Amino acid sequence: MDNPLEAIKKRRSVRTFHPGPLGPAELDRLQELCRERRTGPFGNPVRFRLLDLSLVSEEERRRLGTYGVIRGARFYILAAVKDQERAMEDLGYCMEKLILELVSMGLGTCWMAGTFRRSSFAAQMDLEEGELLPAISPVGYPADRASLTERVMRYGVRADRRKPFEELFLEADGSPLTREAAGLYRDALEAVRLGPSASNRQPWRMLRDEGGCFHLFLKEDQGYNRAQGRIRIQNIDMGIAMCHFELAAGQLGLKGRWLHQAPGLALPGLEYIATWA
Numbered sequence: 001m002d003n004p005l006e007a008i009k010k011r012r013s014v015r016t017f018h019p020g021p022l023g024p025a026e027l028d029r030l031q032e033l034c035r036e037r038r039t040g041p042f043g044n045p046v047r048f049r050l051l052d053l054s055l056v057s058e059e060e061r062r063r064l065g066t067y068g069v070i071r072g073a074r075f076y077i078l079a080a081v082k083d084q085e086r087a088m089e090d091l092g093y094c095m096e097k098l099i100l101e102l103v104s105m106g107l108g109t110c111w112m113a114g115t116f117r118r119s120s121f122a123a124q125m126d127l128e129e130g131e132l133l134p135a136i137s138p139v140g141y142p143a144d145r146a147s148l149t150e151r152v153m154r155y156g157v158r159a160d161r162r163k164p165f166e167e168l169f170l171e172a173d174g175s176p177l178t179r180e181a182a183g184l185y186r187d188a189l190e191a192v193r194l195g196p197s198a199s200n201r202q203p204w205r206m207l208r209d210e211g212g213c214f215h216l217f218l219k220e221d222q223g224y225n226r227a228q229g230r231i232r233i234q235n236i237d238m239g240i241a242m243c244h245f246e247l248a249a250g251q252l253g254l255k256g257r258w259l260h261q262a263p264g265l266a267l268p269g270l271e272y273i274a275t276w277a
């Protein structure tokens, strides 16, 4: 990807698609991207499959529902990961990288970890022992006009809005980190802030310590995050944030990598995820 910052700014959820076929070059590239081996920052490999609905029987297709949320999509990306520690973060990280590649090709996508019939899609993934199917995404050319369902959904979650910068990012003493004080890291933090999150809840918080390291935390909504057993939607959000921060930092020439190095600060209501150092 030549310009991840541009892809991060351009990405938005697309739920209404042109039903026609993809161009051959795009389809080739899409297949290639789904075949690439990907491993997240915590070391979990993530497996992808491209599902072409035109190749499944009419009866199977009826079962592969999205409750009317997605219209006109012929292709879906399915993502599976072994149920291990930090698997959700790794899935979020790897799938968001793939999604940003697709966005930079002009394709539309939509993270889905809730509104689809998981068991029917899982049957298409041939899950291995211990694997979960946490998320899928339709992929294709966006339609010119969003369906009414899509417009209502976007309105319902205020999809174009994000929490203020100073609420998401903090100084070591817990006071707000302003854009000005963030200096060279401002755009990397903005890239986190622009990210998609389940129901647009934006559970990412980042704290900059005195040494200039950034610690990523989850402000969990427990009832929401734990409603689907081992699939933790907000931990997927954390992986997406790690992807955005890392890609943006890379493009901005800021050196660093993700480590597990808890800062030794007890922040009420926040769960530590990782440190950029």
Ligand SMILES: Cc1cc2nc3c(=O)[nH]c(=O)nc-3n(C[C@H](O)[C@H](O)[C@H](O)COP(=O)(O)O)c2cc1C
Pocket: 011, 012, 013, 014, 069, 110, 111, 112, 113, 114, 115, 116, 135, 153, 157, 158, 159, 160, 194, 195, 196, 197, 198, 199, 200, 233, 234, 236, 237, 240
């Ligand atoms: C982990 C995750 C799960 C999501 N699950 C769904 C879903 O099941 N159905 C859906 O319509 N949108 C889903 N979304 C999309 C969010 O609602 C969307 O990203 C958010 O409202 C912000 O809008 P934007 O992506 O256009 O910036 C999900 C997003 C994420 C990151």
